[in-house]
Amino acid sequence: MAEHTNKQLDEITLSTESIYKGKIISVQVDTVKLPNGDESKREVVRHSGAVAVLAIHNDRMIVVEQFRQPLGRTQVEIPAGKLDPGEKPEDAINRELKEETGYTAKSMKLLFSFYTSPGFADEIIHLYLADELTAGDAELDEDEFLEVTEITLEEAFAQIREGRMSDAKTIMAVQAWQLLKLGAQPGQ
Structure with a gap:
């Protein structure tokens, strides 16, 4: 896949909370630092592809x-x-x-x-x-x-x-x- 191109839009992961681990997917909630310095939550589904x-x-x-x-x-x-x-x-x-x-x-x-x-x-x-x-x-x-x-x-x-x-x-x-x-x- 394409290389990372725009560092100005990066969100920095501050913490990750595992919510669910299943046979096909896992779900986590990440706390991220936004480009403007504020914090937000991101719900993420992980899958092996x-x-x-x-x-x-x-x-x-x-x-x-x-x-x-x-x-x-x-x-x-x-x-x-x-x-x-x-x-x-x-x-x-x-x-x-x-x-x-x-x-x-x-x-x-x-x-x-x-x-x-x-x-x-x-x-x-x-x-x-x-x-x-x-x-x-x-x-x-x-x-x-x-x-x-x-x-x-x-x-x-x-x-x-x-x-x-x-x-x-x-x-x-x-x-x-x-x-x-x-x-x-x-x-x-």
């Missing part, structure tokens, strides 16, 4: 549909998963694609990395493009229930309009796919 994959097979994007508890409904998304502590994104991406879809890729290319919500969280997602896919059997986690399908670009845009596909990583992947089809190189 994640990988996501734009996997195209026969000009169709591989997606998974699964129930998302925070939304109270199913959601159509690209395959993705969290990084284990200390795990490199390039190691995790192949694992996640195989686990969720059964597909393996001859090559993976990092398109770009992005923060999901930097106003309160440090979660970063590394979005990859999978190439030369081979079908196989999925290896879902015990608590993972999903359906794998392949959709066209037009179907993806229809699902975005319908609200079936509404998470940022998937919408970004669809936009990247569209750029790729137009001959552009997203993320470069």
Whole structure:
């Protein structure tokens, strides 16, 4: 990610209070000194990061549909998963694609990395493009229930309009796919 550029806007952390430590996230409240010398509180969600994959097979994007508890409904998304502590994104991406879809890729290319919500969280997602896919059997986690399908670009845009596909990583992947089809190189 980009180097730090504007020291005049830095906030200095004076103290940190741990509020919650879970399997996926931790939450803390930081007391910070603002650039003008005043103090303020910042609620921060810590996350180990994640990988996501734009996997195209026969000009169709591989997606998974699964129930998302925070939304109270199913959601159509690209395959993705969290990084284990200390795990490199390039190691995790192949694992996640195989686990969720059964597909393996001859090559993976990092398109770009992005923060999901930097106003309160440090979660970063590394979005990859999978190439030369081979079908196989999925290896879902015990608590993972999903359906794998392949959709066209037009179907993806229809699902975005319908609200079936509404998470940022998937919408970004669809936009990247569209750029790729137009001959552009997203993320470069």
